[in-house]
Amino acid sequence: MLITLVGEAQHNGSDVMLENDKRSFHYTYDNDLFAGSDRYYTQGSIAEIRHPALSKWPLSKLLHRIAGGNDMTYCLSFRQDVFTPKSIRNKTLDSTDRPYAGTFFFSQKVISNWFWSKLTKSVDIGCIGPAALGEEMQKFIHKHTGNQEPIGWENQVSNSFAVNLNIWLEQGLYLSKWFDLVMEAGGKGGITNVNGAAGLMIRAGKKAEYFPGLTMPSQQKWECYATVNGTGSYVFHNAVLQGVPWKNSIYVLTRDRLVRFVYKLDAGLTFSVKDVSLTYTQSFLTPEFKGGWHHSWGGCNIVYRF
Template sequence: MKKLFTFFIITITCLTFSNAQKIDNLVSFRDIDNASYFRFNYENDYFANGDENYTQGYNFELFLKSLKKNPINFLFFKPKNSIKKYGLALEHIGFTPDDYVSENIQFGDRPFASAIMLKSMIITVNTNKKLRLFSSFNLGIIGPAAFGEDMQVGIHKWTGNKIPKGWKNQIKNDIVINYEIGLEKQIITVASFLSLQAQSNIKAGTLFTNASLGLNATFGIIDKPFTIKNSAKKFKFYGFLQSIGTAVVYDATLQGGMFNNSSTYTISSGEVKRLTGQYSYGFILKTRTLFFEYSRYFITKEFNSGSSAKWGGIKIGFTF
């Protein structure tokens, strides 16, 4: 047991570089043991006393048995002998430079950017091999049409904070078409209080193109998302740690859209960090019908003249 604990600590702490994974709601420790549920995901740098880089994101997530008939599902991998869940989500993300009040371009900092997209998703679990495979197809837009300016200005007026004035320099409108596939394997589980998983992920498209590899762990009164049925216990409360290493190929929130080259200011390809980093931690509380999470995130700088950033988030869900 002592060796296992030592392995667990070293593995998690040694993975010190990774890439931003905004609103990662498909990983196993966030599983809801039901084919029909709704969850609201919200992230903001306010939780970390900041207002720059990844400033805000939200996601409305819906899983239903009837979504098995979604015509988009032909794009997804559906392994035999696996449990399957089908979902849709509406997601919005926003980014700002450090000096968001100035009307001038913030050279050397990241550009203003926001994107909104509709996601179709599938989660499959092979309980014999302890494998979790998920896929998603995202369709949306990046640019002023994603109303990032209206969202941030409205929130700052409501909270009495400084009004952002630099959105006129944001990434211009362009289409978002992205495909994502992820694989997760349970490595170790100790009774109902500790588990360790390896995970990998590939994103390809006009918004993000990257590949990642990492680990996540849970400890406490944990869930068992790799089994046919979870524990009969209705109450679960556990912490999690996650660290992911990613190779970055393209990031439209920095470099602008692939098809529209009219953006006033972007980060050049040569300035983008090709290996960046993120780790996260938090706690999750579950009952048979309710889900609540609080989490914190840290990311290393994503371009040469940038800086590291941090933010936090909450997730609230219920089954039906």
């Protein structure tokens, strides 16, 4: 199903940035406070390290066999996501709303680069439920920011081990010095998510190349560019809404309440100087369940290349 265009990568100055990205630290923090709300996907954080030494790990070797490439990047990350109903002050269950839920994952990711093409494969291993410490994280942040303590976490989705396989293809359609148009497609399969998605990404501004193999000027000393990314997903299963089949939760949504087609728009601005990049992204998501609301949140990302 995934079709890639394979070619010889031409070496130029911007390859230095691609090489540096193989040895880098990435941290992302999302919170809907940046959009003036406190509901649904309310906060999340990802810490990721990229280093060639990770190629020796068993999961990296497995992912490499799925699809190789001319240029490989190996990643290790930890991720926590927290989800709440639209009101965190209800003392009783609201049967029209979504449940509380938290997830925590250790992930290994391998990025395979070709000419004008990039394939990302990852395996997530972790948990959903109280063991993910979503309740503790939200209460800690609310306590130290002077916000009200959330009520109702005792009704969150039950504990379960979770594992997922994720595949994401990016294919350049039009790439130039100041403008990129990239097609995207992929899917997730596992305990917490089963879905497929496709979309388009636009990058515009002063930027380094996104794919290896382009004939461009030497490495940018600084970057400033905007990114707009739109995707549409078909959702077959979402455990933070439905729970897992083999565990009974106090409250979850039934399958018929899922909205199957969900659309997401991300708009971001990136500024980079030498080995440091800063990005702010605002995300917009259509309702994930019947009777649900549209949702928005902001995210900050920092990258340090070493």
